[in-house]
Amino acid sequence: MTAITSEAAARARGTTPSRSVRRSVERWLIPGYTAVALFYLALPILVMIAFSFNDPPGRFNFVWGEFSLAAWQNPFGRPGLQTAIATSLGIAVVSTIIATALGTLIALALSRYDFRGRTSTSLFIFIPMATPEIVLGASLLTLFVGTSQEPLRSLTGGLFFPLGIQTILIAHVMFNISFVVVTVRARMQGFPRHLEEAAMDLGASPWATFWKVTFPLILPGILAGALLAFSLSIDDFIITNFTAGTATTFPLWVWASIRNNLPPQVQVIGTMVFVGAVGLVFLNTLWERRGERRDKRIAAEEAAREVKLAVATE
Amino acid sequence: MTRRRWAIPYLLLAPGILWLVLFFVLPSIQMFVMSLSTQSGGSGLTRHYEFTWAWQNYVNAITDFPDQFANSLIFGGMATLLCLLIGYPLAYGIAFRGGRYKTFLLFLVIAPFFTSFLIRTISWKIILGNDGAFLSIIRDVLGIVPPNFSILGTPLAVILGLTYEFLPFMVLPLYVSLEKIDRRLVEAAQDLYAGPWQRGGALTGGLLGGVLAVGSMAAFGYLPLGLVQLPGILFVFVIGAGVGAAIATLLVSESFTKVIFPLSLSGVFAGSILTFIPAIGDYVNAELLGNPKTQMIGNVIQNQYLQQNNYPTASALSFLLMAGILIAIFIYARSLGTDELTGGAG
Numbered sequence: 094m095t096a097i098t099s100e101a102a103a104r105a106r107g108t109t110p111s112r113s114v115r116r117s118v119e120r121w122l123i124p125g126y127t128a129v130a131l132f133y134l135a136l137p138i139l140v141m142i143a144f145s146f147n148d149p150p151g152r153f154n155f156v157w158g159e160f161s162l163a164a165w166q167n168p169f170g171r172p173g174l175q176t177a178i179a180t181s182l183g184i185a186v187v188s189t190i191i192a193t194a195l196g197t198l199i200a201l202a203l204s205r206y207d208f209r210g211r212t213s214t215s216l217f218i219f220i221p222m223a224t225p226e227i228v229l230g231a232s233l234l235t236l237f238v239g240t241s242q243e244p245l246r247s248l249t250g251g252l253f254f255p256l257g258i259q260t261i262l263i264a265h266v267m268f269n270i271s272f273v274v275v276t277v278r279a280r281m282q283g284f285p286r287h288l289e290e291a292a293m294d295l296g297a298s299p300w301a302t303f304w305k306v307t308f309p310l311i312l313p314g315i316l317a318g319a320l321l322a323f324s325l326s327i328d329d330f331i332i333t334n335f336t337a338g339t340a341t342t343f344p345l346w347v348w349a350s351i352r353n354n355l356p357p358q359v360q361v362i363g364t365m366v367f368v369g370a371v372g373l374v375f376l377n378t379l380w381e382r383r384g385e386r387r388d389k390r391i392a393a394e395e396a397a398r399e400v401k402l403a404v405a406t407e
Numbered sequence: 408m409t410r411r412r413w414a415i416p417y418l419l420l421a422p423g424i425l426w427l428v429l430f431f432v433l434p435s436i437q438m439f440v441m442s443l444s445t446q447s448g449g450s451g452l453t454r455h456y457e458f459t460w461a462w463q464n465y466v467n468a469i470t471d472f473p474d475q476f477a478n479s480l481i482f483g484g485m486a487t488l489l490c491l492l493i494g495y496p497l498a499y500g501i502a503f504r505g506g507r508y509k510t511f512l513l514f515l516v517i518a519p520f521f522t523s524f525l526i527r528t529i530s531w532k533i534i535l536g537n538d539g540a541f542l543s544i545i546r547d548v549l550g551i552v553p554p555n556f557s558i559l560g561t562p563l564a565v566i567l568g569l570t571y572e573f574l575p576f577m578v579l580p581l582y583v584s585l586e587k588i589d590r591r592l593v594e595a596a597q598d599l600y601a602g603p604w605q606r607g608g609a610l611t612g613g614l615l616g617g618v619l620a621v622g623s624m625a626a627f628g629y630l631p632l633g634l635v636q637l638p639g640i641l642f643v644f645v646i647g648a649g650v651g652a653a654i655a656t657l658l659v660s661e662s663f664t665k666v667i668f669p670l671s672l673s674g675v676f677a678g679s680i681l682t683f684i685p686a687i688g689d690y691v692n693a694e695l696l697g698n699p700k701t702q703m704i705g706n707v708i709q710n711q712y713l714q715q716n717n718y719p720t721a722s723a724l725s726f727l728l729m730a731g732i733l734i735a736i737f738i739y740a741r742s743l744g745t746d747e748l749t750g751g752a753g
Contacts, residue, residue, distance in 0.1 A: 127500030137530030195423035206416035225688025232434035
């Protein structure tokens with residue numbers, strides 16, 4: 094059957110040279126292209142790692158001088174760099190916790206309940222992600238500055254002014270919520286609802302059901318959302334630039350140093366963040382895999398027990 | 408207890424939605440009000456503004472910065488097109504040939520996200536610089552370009568930076584749409600004599616290649632369009648057409664043009680929107696890789712807000728950008744459905 098059709102198709106495909114070209118293309122060109130394209134994507138990362146070992150000829154780490162470990166031996170040895178990194182980490186941790194909590198609740202509502210306004214809510218959640226960062230930053234700045242004058246001043250007591258770490262935090266939570274919602278929601282597809290029903294049937298309260306059944310099952314998704322939020326927060330430049338005032342995060346420090354003096358320490362910190370982030374993702378994947386394997390084992394054991402039962406009753 | 412069950416989803420939504428209303432919706436309204444205001448006193452960050460229905464701000468925003476609007480559209484559009492051309496075969500390769508390495512290959516696609524966006528752009532400044540690796544190969548070793556040729560500070564550099572920056576945003580939705588395609592449809596098409604894309608292929612590919620070659624030369628600013636340059640333009644067109652026709656006839660089959668490509672259109676749309684939106688709003692690439700002439704609308708907004716403190720004009724600019732994007736999203740949501748867009752389950 095297959096032989097006949099493929100022969101007929103081969104005849105229809107026409108000349109043999111074009112066919113052999115196509116076949117070798119299918120075999121080599123597409124995987125080859127994929128490799129080249131992935132290399133292109135990795136290239137700036139490789140350059141970053143390489144230039145963290147550079148001893149630049151001038152004040153700017155743009156041209157290769159010679160190999161040096163100096164920057165690695167003294168990774169924070171630039172004025173203001175350590176404070177900037179500490180600020181970045183602090184903002185990333187706090188904004189990740191808040192955004193993950195708020196985003197997970199929204200994701201639960203959207204994927205577990207049918208309610209009026211569900212579709213428009215999920216579209217509403219999408220809009221901040223589709224808005225250019227510069228517009229998000231600019232509009233927040235307009236709001237924050239607006240709280241320093243009427244009518245918002247009397248309404249808020251000038252709450253968000255002056256700009257600083259608190260305004261950066263507000264901004265980061267805002268843009269992270271949507272990303273957490275989307276990530277957690279994606280992981281909740283195909284959630285085994287019968288497990289919750291079973292727990293309820295066995296007399297568990299809704300609260301106990303959530304913490305003993307639902308939460309452990311969606312935890313990998315929540316962690317994935319938190320990881321995404323953390324990496325977006327620690328890397329954000331555009332929105333932070335608008336809402337920072339005089340506070341300095343690591344990206345803002347890099348931006349300022351591009352103008353007068355770009356030390357290899359920038360690439361050192363970048364490499365550290367990259368290795369750390371990849372490590373975290375790797376651990377999360379391992380953990381999820383283990384969970385999947387455990388689920389499969391439990392299912393297999395259950396199946397085996399049922400078979401035994403069936404055999405015994407026979 | 409059970410009577411109040413309807414309230415549960417709303418209670419779950421409340422805190423997050425409240426945050427978004429306070430810090431996304433309210434600022435947008437505030438920005439709209441600001442865009443119709445005029446300055447009434449004060450200076451610097453403590454200036455006072457009065458709401459005066461100043462539509463003139465919008466007129467100023469458009470008439471004062473026509474070049475930057477044009478740059479945003481051209482650079483953003485070219486970057487989106489390049490992302491599609493580079494990203495489609497990549498997504499195809501991962502989806503159809505990735506085998507058991509799919510997850511790992513996808514991880515490589517998003518690996519750039521694990522480094523700082525500024526540092527990646529700095530890496531391109533290093534690679535494309537006058538003393539960088541790329542130019543030493545094509546200028547000094549291969550001698551393709553003249554000795555005074557440079558990439559940094561040209562539109563080409565900005566477009567290359569934008570293309571790199573947003574390529575993962577193109578590849579991921581493309582991959583999702585390609586992965587969903589039922590392979591049996593492709594096999595059925597091949598069994599039903601879907602052969603090479605010969606007849607229409609050479610013509611379509613040739614035209615596309617030619618137009619793209621001339622268009623990109625013009626967009627990169629290497630080819631001022633005019634009668635004197637006609638032979639040069641024709642030459643570029645012929646080369647582009649040749650490459651396009653060869654790719655179309657040799658690499659593209661009817662099972663691709665009639666089955667795979669139409670089925671992946673949702674990914675093409677989603678990827679294009681996800682690439683185009685951040686690309687037209689970006690100002691970091693234009694700032695780091697371009698020159699003052701390659702400024703985009705983002706550079707103007709940033710400059711007007713943070714250096715000039717000219718909030719009314721800057722708000723009008725931001726609002727125009729955002730309004731354009733919202734219109735695009737709503738058209739898109741209407742034609743494809745919101746779930747395709749938000750990635751939600753049903």
